[in-house]
Amino acid sequence: MSAAQKNLRTFLVDAIRWNVSGGIGFQIFRLLLFIGMGVGIYAYSFQARYGLAVTGMNDIVSWGFYISNFTFLVGVAAAAVMLILPAYIFHDPDFHRVVIIGEGVAVGALVMCLCFILVDLGGPLQAWHLIPGIGIFNFPSSILAWDVLVLNGYLLLNALVPAYILYCHYRGKTADERKYRPFVFLSIFWAFSIHMVTAFLYQGLPARPFWNNPLMGPRFLASAFAAGPALIALILAVIHNSSSYKIERTVFNKLRLIIVVSAIINLIMLFSEIFKEFYFPTHHSSSAIYLFFGMDGHNSLVPWIWSSVGVNFLATLVLAFNPGKNNPRVLLPACGFLFVAIWMEKGIGLIVPGLIPSPLGEVVDYLPTWVELGVTLGILSLGITVVSWLIRTALIIEQDYAQQLQQERLP
């Protein structure tokens, strides 16, 4: 197809065509994701009929697995900035080739964030009450209103800038940097803002001393800039091994540095928090005591948080001292473990103990039900589907464009 015949319609048609074709392994992967989404819809149908009573939440633990995953995934979305910053601002050639993958991950993570918020609502049919104009938007008083704004804005920025660049490349043209550069700058500030605002959501509640802590925002950023690039390193490794799009070794080395620095800052802040809670425990420390040691015979989170801290510490050590001398068989599992450890701590380990004990001192345990797990599986499958579609489309276009550039250079 010549460049002249390529328009927005063929762009979309081609994107769909590339994504429904593929080898047998890819089709099985796709089928599994569809099954996951089906499980999610089936589980949600119970919630739609019987309300949130089918979840493990109650008036004391009023936010659970959904909001935990939401909080963590905001960090994953924000972490794309760790690729955008060097690629677009410092013109790092290694990162320029992978930045599109980071943006794809950010879009997928944001889609999951918004889905987690939607399934957590008691009245999803009333969600339109949030839309300014037809509803009422409690701005600037409610931090949740800010969060709705920054999340949707970041989704738009991260979807539209790459879409513009890809569309230009699809048509065999260079993307005009003057047009998209301001939006890239904006998206860098925006990435920090989505995570800070999400932290402020909790940090701004004097009712919850465990969250009402000025370190919350910075710690969110540090943990996100460790977990996000760790996930991106894993995805890059999968792409490197399963497609013809090869990733340079130097990209992994640079990502390792970013992860190590962020993970160490994260651990220092964790230590600082633990010191404050336990050197001289006050009644404001009761959530931390519940989390780390259990309280009144309720201790369901104790093994959870200690495994998280332990794995986090070990994975950080492995990444920092690099015992395999850049051997991916050592570094990639370490990235995986670090990601899971931060998910455990920044998800359930942060949200649930913030609500326990209740303001009137009652201690209960929280366990997600199969409905919450099923819905979460569905949303994760949806997110992975979105990421895989975006990245596959992007990589095919980029490879064709690189080929075209090479041909033009030849006489």
Place this chain on the structure above:
Amino acid sequence: MRLHKKDDPKHLIQEVLEKPSNRRSFLKGVSIAAAAGSAALTAGCIPDAEGTGLEEARLRWQEFFKKNYRLMSQEEKEQTVRRLERLASIQDQAQLQIGSEPPLEKVLFGYAFNISRCEGFMECVTACVKENNLDRKSNTQYIRIFEMEPGQLDPGTGDGQFYHKVPVDHKFYTGTQCFHCENAPCTKACPTRATWKEPDGIVVVDYDWCIGCRYCQAACPYYGRRFNWGQSEVPKEEVTPKQHYLGNRKRPKGKMEKCTFCIQRTRKGRLPACVEACPTGSRVFGNLLDPDSEIRYVLKHKKVFRMREELGTDPKFWYFID
């Protein structure tokens, strides 16, 4: 025998319900509807299921797209409570009187709780559950009573689950509920302004505007809010039929609710159910702007304190000692 459409009493009722009206034409409309209704009764003509199904669908549609209660004119408020009454009669065969009384002029409600008098009988809790049509299935309660050890004041240190003969020697009892803070963290948190402080000081929730995000519940330092995790259930014979839009009407599932100082009673000059039910006279309720009220007497002459004063929430709920 089929009635002519125009003379069909059911049709007449619908017309009355949907027609935008001012207060006078509304009253007139009610009398026509009453006449038509009684005509239908005497004629023994029961509306067929299909017709009510359509009417129910239309009412629910109108309810779905209505505004936030605070943005409604008094006329729109009356229309929505009429729709809710009609829906209750179609769906649950319940005859309700839902009010939309505005706040009274020069009234600011306040509450005081006598910790030296309360003996933990929990009559207040029972009365509150009954009056406010609280969900019997999940055993929702707005009021919590704590059995306290001497030397402690924070209910967090007390026993909120006691189940034995009261009063117990050397213990005292204290209660919590929504404190209707002047500087309420919950109303600040709500992303859709579905909860707010009324001019008479009552913090209310528009159950139909709430989206069920539960951010207000996380923001409340007093555990004053309750969520409808499932569809609430109240036995039909136990429903309190005198209701208020912002008060004890049926809450849909997935919405927040809380103590409203019994808005359906207090805006008509009555006392909240808990105050009326208390056998020891530990509960005092009244108008803070009236210098002769009992609540003002308590604030002036008794030693009073508020819970978690350091948070700056400025609750309109005081504890006092005789």
